[in-house]
Amino acid sequence: MSKIVMKFGGTSVATTEKIANVARRIKMEKEKGNEIVVVVSAMGKSTDELVDLANELSDAPSKREMDMLLSTGEQVTMALLAIKLSSLGIEAISLTGWQAGLQTDDVHRNAKILTFDSSKILDKLAEDKVVIVAGFQGISTQEEITTLGRGGSDTSAVAIAASIEAEVCDIYTDVDGIYTSDPRYIKNARKLEQLEYDEMLELANLGAGVLHPRAVEFAKNYKIPLRVRPSFSDEEGTILKEEVDVENNLVVRGxxxxxxxxxxxxxxxxxxxxxxxxxxxxxxxxxxxxxxxxxxxxxxxxxxxxxxxxxxxxxxxxxxxxxxxxxxxxxxxxxxxxxxxxxxxxxxxxxxxxxxxxxxxxxxxxxxxxxxxxxxxxxxxxxxxxxxxxxxxxxxxxxxxxxxx
Amino acid sequence: MSKIVMKFGGTSVATTEKIANVARRIKMEKEKGNEIVVVVSAMGKSTDELVDLANELSDAPSKREMDMLLSTGEQVTMALLAIKLSSLGIEAISLTGWQAGLQTDDVHRNAKILTFDSSKILDKLAEDKVVIVAGFQGISTQEEITTLGRGGSDTSAVAIAASIEAEVCDIYTDVDGIYTSDPRYIKNARKLEQLEYDEMLELANLGAGVLHPRAVEFAKNYKIPLRVRPSFSDEEGTILKEEVDVENNLVVRGxxxxxxxxxxxxxxxxxxxxxxxxxxxxxxxxxxxxxxxxxxxxxxxxxxxxxxxxxxxxxxxxxxxxxxxxxxxxxxxxxxxxxxxxxxxxxxxxxxxxxxxxxxxxxxxxxxxxxxxxxxxxxxxxxxxxxxxxxxxxxxxxxxxxxxx
Missing domain, CATH: 3.30.2130.10 (VC0802-like)
Incomplete structure (x- = not known):
């Protein structure tokens, strides 16, 4: 029995149909006997819609209130996903950032994770439940709702994976892995099976855009294998780790x-x-x-x-x-x-x-x-x-x- | 300086324009020198939309997850309202049910208020802030998000009014007060200036539909004057209290x-x-x-x-x-x-x-x-x-x- 963290971004949960697909994929992993924590983002463009509403009301909305507003996005997704999982016969429970124990500093809209108390998640896993956690959000020491800024949900997923000592943290995206170059422009670009954290950091900083550098750094620091997988197929994607098996003896990987x-x-x-x-x-x-x-x-x-x-x-x-x-x-x-x-x-x-x-x-x-x-x-x-x-x-x-x- | 609770229902905050109107009305009351707590519902039909999403995914969604889902509605409204108030130069802070200290039992979707710790609200009032609280929601002793069921936002407002010893609890609605009968059907129905709690209870149970009986009972128990006011005009509405001044010596009031x-x-x-x-x-x-x-x-x-x-x-x-x-x-x-x-x-x-x-x-x-x-x-x-x-x-x-x- 392995602990696995599965993270689904906004495009993977953009509609109820897509949420149902995600639920079926979680069910598959659960039925392999794994203990599963799921981290979700807000549905599709819902965050943008909330930002638009705020901008209609103010030129400079308070960051504290923006966190209050935007943190509802993941809460909607996780509740809907828990509801779907239950209807598939999989016991699930959703937790907000504060319920999950994700403590941050008090920098609204760009908070950093300070500590992570995984006891509640571990309790719920022990009850054989799939635990769904709101990505991107936490709680400050003043009991204020905070958000982690760009790439926050990836970072939440890796932090949770580190804290519960997960075997792997799977980041499901709308691409099928990390490529040697951008396949939209470079013919014959090839999907990599493996990549080192540092290589990914350089690729991410250079605009590869699949994973946020903060999440990769976090994974590197805690040595959590991080896998970029497609949410639309069963392919294996690309796994990031500390040191990669020699793959065709390549000096340059991307x-x-x-x-x-x-x-x-x-x-x-x-x-x-x-x-x-x-x-x-x-x-x-x-x-x-x-x-x-x-x-x-x-x-x-x-x-x-x-x-x-x-x-x-x-x-x-x-x-x-x-x-x-x-x-x-x-x-x-x-x-x-x-x-x-x-x-x-x-x-x-x-x-x-x-x-x-x-x-x-x-x-x-x-x-x-x-x-x-x-x-x-x-x-x-x-x-x-x-x-x-x-x-x-x-x-x-x-x-x-x-x-x- | 009086403490006033102002409660705005879903139709009063259905759009950003309406939220801006509500903000201006709050500003007016604040500038009279009052200490103001605002209680809000979810925007317009947003609760119905969330319920629809859940129903697309399951025939029998878990009540615990429905509370998780639906409690986001008020959170959106209160953040947007705080943002608008700030842009009008009024310092405001929004609080979720759990942040505001509204403790309930653990009956999801129909929770009862157990205790109310108003210390956080009082602290924020002392900082001269308008405090905006999410209606309809609380937190159970197990730290689960709960909702109060039908009429819950009215009940939240009255509970807060009782707890902070407010002078009056104003319920803003899309009607301009309580009438002697339903003016849509009965010509010459007349708006009442005053009504007793018990009379309102009988009228509410009989389908008058303006205030939920639970909120009226709560107001009666704590002797909180409860005023039904129109959100679209400055009219005084109808005030509910323990005993009403003799108004034309009427034996029958409705x-x-x-x-x-x-x-x-x-x-x-x-x-x-x-x-x-x-x-x-x-x-x-x-x-x-x-x-x-x-x-x-x-x-x-x-x-x-x-x-x-x-x-x-x-x-x-x-x-x-x-x-x-x-x-x-x-x-x-x-x-x-x-x-x-x-x-x-x-x-x-x-x-x-x-x-x-x-x-x-x-x-x-x-x-x-x-x-x-x-x-x-x-x-x-x-x-x-x-x-x-x-x-x-x-x-x-x-x-x-x-x-x-």
Whole structure:
């Protein structure tokens, strides 16, 4: 008998028909003899609808009241799912975040899990019940209802899995697993059977979008095997763990890409005087996410620092930089739009020093100019013209042997 | 500075526009210097929609899960109302049933209030906040979410008013007060400024439908002045209290009527042997509400008992009676459909013995046959042919001087 956490996102429970499907799938797992905790999100677009109602009433709704409002979404789903399970002969009980013992800090709309008292869940499992828990929500030490922010339901599921020492945490989604690249754009992208947490973190941060990084980090910290499975079929999906079995000896396991990148360049007339930190502190204070940073100090050339941001932060970034031009000590700022980022990810890179060189060589052969480069132990990212993004990704996907055989 | 409880039902908060109206009305009361607790129901038909979803999934949804499901309705309303109040510059905080301290027994869907710990509400009032509480819901001693059943939000409002020792509990509805009779049918029905709790109880039980009897009883027990006010205008409505100022010296204050009544008659061949209690115990055990009971034992006539029920219980009642014919000891049961009940209500009747006679006399003059009679200290009810219901009510309304002058 294994403890399993099954998490279903909003699209998987968007209608009563889909909730009935989810119930049948839970029944299957239960009848295999497993102890099951289910974590659910709000139905389909219901959260958006509640947000719309609030926006009709106020330009700046209180975060505390938004949590009160939005936390009803999962409560509806879990009650309906419990009702359906009972009608299928499976005893089930639904628990709100506060009933389930999910204690958070008091940062409304973006709360962090502090502690998790799993005793109530364990009691109900011992009564042979399927326990359904509202994802995304908890309770603060002041007995206020809180929500966890983006990716919150995934995080709830992993936290519960860690707390009850589940064998696996299954995240059911509308994709059938994690791919070597985005199959909508890259022909021959291949589903991965396994992936390491760190690789997933790099892929998630680069826009793969299937799992929230916070949930992956949580799973990594507690060593909970995390499986991304399709809710619409019985396929196995992709399992994330600490270390992956050698799969075709692949050094690179995925190619991610992201469009709408802007490169900003700041030049100094006088030798660079250490205000680099000030620039990025100022940008961070204004909630502008900076991704790649490249600094070049070459003899005979003015010192400069380049960095990339998302296109939709550009106007804000320029305003911030212009406003602080004087105290930041630079004299010229330029930017280049129409760029994209393409990254190769794989934990095998650590012990394979030639990977970056192989990447640059292939891009050179494809006549794709590289505007910026950034490397980590398990990732190499390049900034290229957006018009070359897909051809760069396709070439690299092929270069590192990721295609379907 | 007075403490006031303001309760708004589902139709008063059915849309964001209506919620905004409610917020403005609360703001007005708050700016008069009052301390305000607001009790809200779910928006419009949202409860019905949730019930429909549950019914799509199960023929017999668990009551515990229905409470989980339905309690989200008020939570949505109260958060939206708090958001709107804040945008109007009024500090507000919403509280669920469990946060507000409303402890109930564990009878899901029909829970009774056990205790009410008003300390949190009083704390928030002391912070000069408008406190918005979810009506209809509480928490059991097992930390389960419960709902109070029909009329539950009214009962929540009165319980809170009692607990914080409010000056008045205002129930805002889509009618502008309590009338001497139903103005949709009785021309010249007149709005009452005041009414006694007991009179309201008789009117409510007879189908006036504005306030739930449980809420009125609660108000009576705790002597909380209860005011029925229109949510769509500034009119004063009708106030319910222990004893009413003499208003035109009226003996009768209201005429109520109810259609779709059936009279069942049971006859005995042998002298009646005391199984009367058994009959009504059996009916009650089968959830058949019996209203008027008339027993006649006349020399030379077979002993008989007649009683009235609602038409929609008829099939069930006949089945129950036929099944238990033998052990209940009767030999013939008959019924008459197409009847209605008309009642006059007024606490002044106690000291005016001629009222019933005056009623019968007027009905005789109108050629309306009386099939059954039932009296209490403050009420006389007659069962008449349904086709005569409105003319009987109109005649009695005029007979006892209730018309608009």
């Amino acid at each position: 190619v991610a890409f992201e469009s709408d990148i802007v490169r900003l360049t700041i030049e100094y007339e006088v030798p660079f005087n250490g205000s680099l930190a000030s620039i990025f502190t100022t940008l961070a204070a204004n909630h502008i996410d900076v991704d790649i940073i490249v600094q070049s100090i070459v003899d005979g050339v003015k010192p400069a620092v380049s960095f990339s941001i998302k296109k939709d932060s550009l106007a804000e970034a320029i305003t911030v930089l212009e406003t602080n031009k004087k105290n930041l000590g630079f004299t010229f700022a330029d930017f280049e739009v129409g760029l994209a980022k393409v990254s190769i990810v794989g934990s095998g890179m650590v012990s394979n020093p030639g990977v970056a060189a192989q990447m640059f060589d292939r891009l050179r052969k494809e006549n794709i100019p590289v505007k910026m480069v950034s490397t980590s132990e398990i990732k190499v990212s390049v900034v290229v013209p957006q018009s070359d993004m897909i051809s760069a990704a396709t070439a690299l996907h092929s270069e590192f042997g990721l295609e379907i055989a | 005429v109520a009527f109810e259609s779709d009544i059936v009279r069942l008659t049971i006859e005995y061949e042998v002298p009646f042997n005391g199984s009367l209690a058994s009959i009504f115990t059996t009916l009650a055990a089968n959830h058949i509400d019996v209203d008027i009971i008339v027993q006649s034992i006349v020399d030379g006539v077979k002993p008989a008992v007649s009683f009235s029920i609602k038409k929609d219980s008829l099939a069930e009642a006949i089945t129950v009676l036929e099944t238990n014919k033998k052990n209940l000891g009767f030999t013939f049961a008959d019924f008459e459909v197409g009847l209605a009940k008309v009642s006059i209500v007024g606490s002044g009747m106690v000291s005016n013995p001629g009222v019933a006679a005056q009623m019968f006399d007027r009905l005789r003059k109108e050629n309306i046959p009386v099939k059954m009679v039932s009296t209490s200290e403050i009420k006389v009810s007659v069962v008449v042919p349904q086709s005569d219901m409105i003319s009987a009510a109109t005649a009695l309304h005029s007979e006892f001087g209730l018309e608009i002058a």
